[in-house]
Every structure is written in structure tokens, then in C-alpha cells.
Amino acid sequence: MAFAHKSLLGIAQLSTEDILTILSVAETFYEISERRIKKVPTLRGKTVVNLFMEPSTRTRASFEIAEKRLSADGINLSPSSSSTKKGETLLDTARNLQAMHPDILVMRHRAAGAPHFLDRHIQAAIINAGDGAHEHPTQALLDAFTIRRQGMPFGRLNVAIIGDIAHSRVARSNILCLTRLGANVRVCGPRTMLQPGLEALGATVCHRLDDALDGVDVAMALRVQLERFGGEALLPNAREYARQFGLNRKRLEHMKPDGLVMHPGPINRGVEMDPEVADGERSVILEQVTSGVAVRMALLYLMAGGSPDSVVKES
Amino acid sequence: MGDSLLIRGGRLLDPSSGLDLVGDLLIEDGLVAAVGDVGATKHLEELDAEGLLVTPALVDLHVHLREPGAEYKEDVRTGAAAAVAGGFGTVCCMPNTSPPNDCRAVTELILARAAEAGLARVRPVAGISMGLSGKGLTEVAELKAAGAVALSDDGHPVGDAGFMRRALEYASTFGMVVVNHCEELSLSRRGAVHEGEASTWTGLRAQPAAAEEVMLARDLLLVGLTRARYHAAHVSTAGSVALLRQAKSDGLPVTAEVTVHHLLLTDEACHDFDTNTKCNPPLRSETDRQACVAGVLDGTIDAVVTDHAPHSPNDKAVEFEDAPFGVIGLETALPALLRLVERDELSLEVLVARLTSGPASCFGLEAGTLAPGAPADVTLTDLSLRHTVRPEHFLSRSANTPFAGWEMRGRAVTTVVGGRAVYRWPDGLLPHP
Incomplete structure (x- = not known):
């Protein structure tokens, strides 16, 4: 039986069962990256277009590596997208790509909902690699995968997400994903970074970091995205943010003793967390990156029509 | 001009004058001439409004x-x-x-x-x-x-x-x-x-x-x-x-x-x-x-x-x-x-x-009333007519509606402006005489 969704537009569309399916397929792909020859023929003959209309280094590299390890033909396009009406419309770009019959379109775009818009107009499966401040579902899935590989059961999990929740697609997707898996999620930051109504997504709101960290299994710090402020003063400066909401060794004492520290990257060292936390024994930040390749392999496989029950990955 | 039109037998509802009764609406020279029981008339163009709502x-x-x-x-x-x-x-x-x-x-x-x-x-x-x-x-x-x-x-x-x-x-x-x-x-x-x-x-x-x-x-x-x-x-x-x-x-x-x-x-x-x-x-x-x-x-x-x-x-x-x-x-x-x-x-x-x-x-518009002497702008509405919103059938040049595909009940079936029927459903715009 194939995966029930044509495209992966967001966590919002996924059931708990869908998420667990993706995680278990990712588990079977994880070991390929540890082989001496890191390549299987699973997606041979499939064409994947990586359409990154907003700058990205690590997400794009992660998808490219996942595609190569599955033997898919990956094409990279990074046309600029501006809101001014210069050049080709997004719809025309997508229709031109569709005319070349790709199987999967991986897309990142500055505008929330851009993948949903294209999904109504083209046949290729779409994987949302980040749309504005809306969703970043592959990041949330790789975060869940990382947590599960650390042996933590979701049902008793307490997670604190700290930072600019309002402007973060990572936060939105993670809240949806982790709560669907049964975890309790707290979000923490200054009120300028926490939009009203977050409770509707299933999160609990805290404004003091020590309250947010109290007894949690996972502390996930978000990048403070100074470029997203759009001219609005959400913070006095990075110094005050670091003092009030930055993770340091002392603050980690509020967490469970074996609690994990996560960050989707790239880190502003000294702002969201001290270097000794980022590089410390509780940090699984680089493990998140490794997990990302396995999760993206799983998604490419499922979106290409692969069965979750009998994963083909012999070399 | 001397043009006249009789809208016969509809439910006349005009909040401006507190009117709500089943009856006739007589239009002469583009103005509302009389409402109520106009009775038998001759040489008049008539619109049958029985079962319809007649409003400004x-x-x-x-x-x-x-x-x-x-x-x-x-x-x-x-x-x-x-x-x-x-x-x-x-x-x-x-x-x-x-x-x-x-x-x-x-x-x-x-x-x-x-x-x-x-x-x-x-x-x-x-x-x-x-x-x-x-x-x-x-x-x-x-x-x-x-x-x-x-x-x-x-x-x-x-x-x-x-x-x-x-x-x-x-x-x-x-x-x-x-x-x-x-x-x-x-x-x-x-x-x-x-x-x-x-x-x-x-x-x-x-x-x-x-x-x-x-x-x-x-x-x-x-x-x-x-x-x-x-x-x-x-x-x-x-x-x-x-x-x-x-x-x-x-x-x-x-x-x-x-x-x-x-x-x-x-x-x-x-x-x-x-x-x-x-x-x-x-x-x-x-x-x-x-x-x-x-x-x-x-x-x-x-x-x-x-x-x-x-x-x-x-x-x-x-x-x-x-x-x-x-x-x-x-x-x-x-x-x-x-x-x-x-x-x-x-x-x-x-x-x-x-x-x-x-x-x-x-x-302060001279509109929205069926009071005698007012411009005869009248809408006949069939409250029970079922239809589906089809933007491709709009007379507007654009189709950007959030109601596309909605199943509706009731719509205007005749629109009269200045005593002349200008639109009739489903025929569309009516030619000038």
C-alpha cells in the first residue's frame, strides 16, 4: 500500500499514524548513510527538482544527498522570487517544470502557502522544504526522529521550544508533530515573539525560561531570525535576548538530568545558546543533521510511490 | 413617455414605508404610481409576481x-x-x-x-x-x-x-x-x-x-x-x-x-x-x-x-x-x-x-423605496429557487468569489430600473425596447 498523500505540504495534514510510518521508514534508511558505499538504486529513473526560491544551505544539501543516495536524478534550481511582479510568476515556473515531467518537486519559498498553491496546479508530488513562517515539515519529522533514536518515548515527553515562535515555521511544524505524537510542548519567548492563539496548536505558553525548562526532556532553541523582523522592534538587541532566553549550563540544570538540547541551525552562538551548550554532551544538534538525510530519504521514497511495508534498499 | 408596467400579485415588502402585503405595484413614467390592489387595468405591460418577493x-x-x-x-x-x-x-x-x-x-x-x-x-x-x-x-x-x-x-x-x-x-x-x-x-x-x-x-x-x-x-x-x-x-x-x-x-x-x-x-x-x-x-x-x-x-x-x-x-x-x-x-x-x-x-x-x-x-440617495412618486427600481426575488454559484456564468468580468460552488436557495429573478425590466433570470440582460 502506498502512502496516502500525494504531497507533503505540512504536518497539519498528517495523522499520528502517518508520522509514525515516516519515522519507521526513515529508520530503515538510516543505516545506508553508515555504509561504505552509500547508495541504493531505489529511486533510479525518478527525477527530483529542488526548487529553492529562498536561500538555504543545509536543507538543500540534505535533500541533495538523500536524492543521490537513493539514485534519483536531482536538479537544482534557485530562481529568485520577489514579491514585485518582475519576471515569471511562480505558477509559470512550476508549469514549465511540470512540462519536463519530474516525479517530485522539493520546494522552499518565502511565501506561506506557496507549495499549497502549486499543489493545486501541477501533477508532481511536492515536498515542502519551508514556506514562509508557515511550516517546515521535514525539519519537524527529523527532530522527532532524532528524539526517538535517543530512546525517549513520545507519550511521556516534555519539550520546550524557545525563541521566535511567531516567525518560525520550525516551531509551528514541531508543535503540531510532537503534540500529535503525544508529547507536551511548551513554547517560550518574549511576547513579541509569541502570537496569541498558540494554544490552538496544542502548546503551552511560558514567558520565563526557567519555567519552560523545568523538568523537560528536550530543550529546542530556535534561531533568532533578525532578518524576519521586517523593520519591527521585537527585541531591544541580541544581548538582552541572550540573557533572558539564551541556554547556558546553569539554566540546563532545570531540565531532566539526561535532557537533550536541540537546534535546527544555523546557530547564533552566544545568542540562543552558549558554545559550551551547543558543543556539550547533551547536544544532539549534529545528530539532527544526520537524521535529516534519513528522514528525507524516507519521504522521497514514499512520495515516489514506495510502499511503507516493504522498503527496497538492497545495493 | 407614458410607459407603464404592472407587477401583479407579489409579496410587496418595503421597509421604508412599512409595507408588507400581497398585492400589485403600478409603475408609470418610470415612477412608482400605486401599491396594493390596483385592480383591473388595460393596455398595460404586466409582470406576474405571484409567489415572488417584490422589494425596492x-x-x-x-x-x-x-x-x-x-x-x-x-x-x-x-x-x-x-x-x-x-x-x-x-x-x-x-x-x-x-x-x-x-x-x-x-x-x-x-x-x-x-x-x-x-x-x-x-x-x-x-x-x-x-x-x-x-x-x-x-x-x-x-x-x-x-x-x-x-x-x-x-x-x-x-x-x-x-x-x-x-x-x-x-x-x-x-x-x-x-x-x-x-x-x-x-x-x-x-x-x-x-x-x-x-x-x-x-x-x-x-x-x-x-x-x-x-x-x-x-x-x-x-x-x-x-x-x-x-x-x-x-x-x-x-x-x-x-x-x-x-x-x-x-x-x-x-x-x-x-x-x-x-x-x-x-x-x-x-x-x-x-x-x-x-x-x-x-x-x-x-x-x-x-x-x-x-x-x-x-x-x-x-x-x-x-x-x-x-x-x-x-x-x-x-x-x-x-x-x-x-x-x-x-x-x-x-x-x-x-x-x-x-x-x-x-x-x-x-x-x-x-x-x-x-x-x-x-x-441620502433617492432609492431603496417603493413609496409612490419614487423612481421605480424594483427587484423580484424567488426565495425558493435553488441554484449553484458558477463564476463562469457571472456577468461580472471577474470571477474571484469565495462562494464558488455553493448551493444557494433564492435569488433575484427580475430587476426593474426606472420602470424598465433590465434583467431577467435565467435569460440575462434584456434589450432596450
Whole structure:
């Protein structure tokens, strides 16, 4: 039986069962990256277009590596997208790509909902690699995968997400994903970074970091995205943010003793967390990156029509 | 001319005169001549209205006809055609054209086009400020003489409180009402959706209800200062309705309108990023929607409008945040509103009042009444006719409706303007005799 969704537009569309399916397929792909020859023929003959209309280094590299390890033909396009009406419309770009019959379109775009818009107009499966401040579902899935590989059961999990929740697609997707898996999620930051109504997504709101960290299994710090402020003063400066909401060794004492520290990257060292936390024994930040390749392999496989029950990955 | 028309046997409902009876409506020389039991007549053209609702033709205070400048979206003729297809006999068109309607020449152009079309009556709303820039008063007396019925900078809120004060004072000198689109731009930042559930789920930049309420509250204080006639365009929040209710009970000379889509839809409709749900003010919460309905019911809100805002498919087939604000509504307004009657949220009597006498009195229009001697603008509505909203069948040049595919019950079946039937369903526009 194939995966029930044509495209992966967001966590919002996924059931708990869908998420667990993706995680278990990712588990079977994880070991390929540890082989001496890191390549299987699973997606041979499939064409994947990586359409990154907003700058990205690590997400794009992660998808490219996942595609190569599955033997898919990956094409990279990074046309600029501006809101001014210069050049080709997004719809025309997508229709031109569709005319070349790709199987999967991986897309990142500055505008929330851009993948949903294209999904109504083209046949290729779409994987949302980040749309504005809306969703970043592959990041949330790789975060869940990382947590599960650390042996933590979701049902008793307490997670604190700290930072600019309002402007973060990572936060939105993670809240949806982790709560669907049964975890309790707290979000923490200054009120300028926490939009009203977050409770509707299933999160609990805290404004003091020590309250947010109290007894949690996972502390996930978000990048403070100074470029997203759009001219609005959400913070006095990075110094005050670091003092009030930055993770340091002392603050980690509020967490469970074996609690994990996560960050989707790239880190502003000294702002969201001290270097000794980022590089410390509780940090699984680089493990998140490794997990990302396995999760993206799983998604490419499922979106290409692969069965979750009998994963083909012999070399 | 001596032309006459007898509309026979319908339910005559005219809130302006308290009329609600089954009977006949006699029209002579383009004017209402008599209502009630007209009895046997001869040599008359007759319209059988048995089983139909007969009301004054509907009046819409807020439409965009896009001419001059954006005729690919709509022009005066197609807009007036859409109006009569929806049962509207009078529409007031906003000045945000290109060039904007801030001078006599543009007002006269629009009126000339409307006269050529010979469909709905088109009453232009002119700018408050030159170029809708918020600076420099327009020639109010001359615009009024040319045929403008109100003043508004439309989607450009008057941000400067001092200018608003002078505009209210100056306009009231000539008996013109000032209309404002209340939106404090430093708060709204032109957010694509309502700040609330829609923004929580979509991550789209959002505008809070307070962006509207801050400016409305300011305007109401300025009305207190100037005692000038003021009309609040498309209010959409519970807070705005409360402010208006208080202002009216304080005796301020204030009127207000709400759109059809704010009475029917909430921000939940935006979750799928359908750009045909993107409008300004944005679709709000269910609490706000209910407050607007309550405002319509108790008269805090005088008029229900469409804010008919045509955009071409090319304009709307883009990323949600890049799409222009606005939805069309002339051909769906009455069927959509009849749903509220069917759900017992509104009575038919109140609904007809807010679509006829209510709007007419906001701008002092000679319309929205079946009183003898009034212009014979009449709409015949079949309340039980079932139909599906098919944008490809619209007479409007655009199709950007949030109601596509909705199963509706009830619609206008004949629209009479100046004593002449100009539209009949399903035939369409009727040729001039």
C-alpha cells in the first residue's frame, strides 16, 4: 500500500499514524548513510527538482544527498522570487517544470502557502522544504526522529521550544508533530515573539525560561531570525535576548538530568545558546543533521510511490 | 413617455414605508404610481409576481467598477450588469481608479459610461483627498454638483487625524458624508489575514482587530468634535460594532456598513491559502462575525454591502501574501444573505431594510423605496429557487468569489430600473425596447 498523500505540504495534514510510518521508514534508511558505499538504486529513473526560491544551505544539501543516495536524478534550481511582479510568476515556473515531467518537486519559498498553491496546479508530488513562517515539515519529522533514536518515548515527553515562535515555521511544524505524537510542548519567548492563539496548536505558553525548562526532556532553541523582523522592534538587541532566553549550563540544570538540547541551525552562538551548550554532551544538534538525510530519504521514497511495508534498499 | 408596467400579485415588502402585503405595484413614467390592489387595468405591460418577493431594487454603497484604468478586471458596464443580475438597482463606486476619482472629469466619465450602459444606477463616491493621498482636500462642492454622493479615500485610510478633522468639517459644509476605511497601517502592516486562528495556522502576516478599532475610535471622537456626517466602511470586528453602538446611543451622526462576506465567512476559510478569501479587512473570527450579524439586527449597522472588488485570475493566481485584497459579490450577495435568513440569524424584513432603505439613507440617495412618486427600481426575488454559484456564468468580468460552488436557495429573478425590466433570470440582460 502506498502512502496516502500525494504531497507533503505540512504536518497539519498528517495523522499520528502517518508520522509514525515516516519515522519507521526513515529508520530503515538510516543505516545506508553508515555504509561504505552509500547508495541504493531505489529511486533510479525518478527525477527530483529542488526548487529553492529562498536561500538555504543545509536543507538543500540534505535533500541533495538523500536524492543521490537513493539514485534519483536531482536538479537544482534557485530562481529568485520577489514579491514585485518582475519576471515569471511562480505558477509559470512550476508549469514549465511540470512540462519536463519530474516525479517530485522539493520546494522552499518565502511565501506561506506557496507549495499549497502549486499543489493545486501541477501533477508532481511536492515536498515542502519551508514556506514562509508557515511550516517546515521535514525539519519537524527529523527532530522527532532524532528524539526517538535517543530512546525517549513520545507519550511521556516534555519539550520546550524557545525563541521566535511567531516567525518560525520550525516551531509551528514541531508543535503540531510532537503534540500529535503525544508529547507536551511548551513554547517560550518574549511576547513579541509569541502570537496569541498558540494554544490552538496544542502548546503551552511560558514567558520565563526557567519555567519552560523545568523538568523537560528536550530543550529546542530556535534561531533568532533578525532578518524576519521586517523593520519591527521585537527585541531591544541580541544581548538582552541572550540573557533572558539564551541556554547556558546553569539554566540546563532545570531540565531532566539526561535532557537533550536541540537546534535546527544555523546557530547564533552566544545568542540562543552558549558554545559550551551547543558543543556539550547533551547536544544532539549534529545528530539532527544526520537524521535529516534519513528522514528525507524516507519521504522521497514514499512520495515516489514506495510502499511503507516493504522498503527496497538492497545495493 | 407614458410607459407603464404592472407587477401583479407579489409579496410587496418595503421597509421604508412599512409595507408588507400581497398585492400589485403600478409603475408609470418610470415612477412608482400605486401599491396594493390596483385592480383591473388595460393596455398595460404586466409582470406576474405571484409567489415572488417584490422589494425596492437593492442598493450597494461599496463597489469597485475599475473604470477608468483597470478595465481588464471590470468596467462600468460589466459592473452594472453584474449589479442588476444580483438584484441591485443602485451601486456606489469607489474612487480608487486610475486616475482616481478626485475631480469632476472622472466623476462625469463614470456617469457617462453608466448612462450608456443603461443598467443599474451608478453613483460615484469621490476622493476625500487629491490622489487619495491623505493630503489636500478635493473640490467637494464641484464633485457634488457633478454627481458624487459621498467622499472616501477607500483603501487608503486617512491616517492624519488633523486632516480627517478638516475633511469632516469641509465636507459637512456641503452636506457630504465622509467615509473611511478604518485601518491603522502601523498596526495592520497590510497583513494578509486576521490575527487570530488564521495566522496561527498559516504563519501569514496578520492584522489584529485593533488595527481597525483604533482608527474607528479616533474617527468617532472627531465626529464628536465636528458633528459632521460620517460613515464607517466595512466594519468587521466585535469591537467596532460596540464602538458604533455607543456612538449612536450618544447621538453622533454616524452610519456604518458591513460586507456580505464578513457576515457569512470567518478566517477559517483562509486556512487553505485560497486567494479568493483574501480581502481587507480580512475575514475575522466567529465571535466577530456574530457581533456583525447582531449589529445588522439591532440597526447599529445600517447597510450590508458587497465591497465588490474584481481581480483577474492573473492577479489572484499568485502566492497568498502577494495577491491583491478583494472579492466580488454583486451576483452572490442576495443568495448568500438569504442563508442567514434560513438559519434564523436574520429576519427577511431586516435583511431587506439593510439592503434598501438603510443604505439609501446613509448617503441620502433617492432609492431603496417603493413609496409612490419614487423612481421605480424594483427587484423580484424567488426565495425558493435553488441554484449553484458558477463564476463562469457571472456577468461580472471577474470571477474571484469565495462562494464558488455553493448551493444557494433564492435569488433575484427580475430587476426593474426606472420602470424598465433590465434583467431577467435565467435569460440575462434584456434589450432596450
